[in-house]
Amino acid sequence: MPIGDLAPEIAIIVAAVLSLLFAALAPRNLQAGSAIIALVGIAVALV
Numbered sequence: 001m002p003i004g005d006l007a008p009e010i011a012i013i014v015a016a017v018l019s020l021l022f023a024a025l026a027p028r029n030l031q032a033g034s035a036i037i038a039l040v041g042i043a044v045a046l047v
Contacts, residue, residue: 015038
């Protein structure tokens with residue numbers, strides 16, 4: 001199975017982990033940025 005077949009799933013997992021870490025470590029006024037990280041990950045997975 002080529003890595004290209006798994007790329008969307010990998011992108012979603014990476015975006016989810018990054019979003020969670022950012023939300024956990026960022027100050028409260030910047031935590032909305034985690035939604036942007038998640039949306040970018042979804043957009044990358046759709047392409």
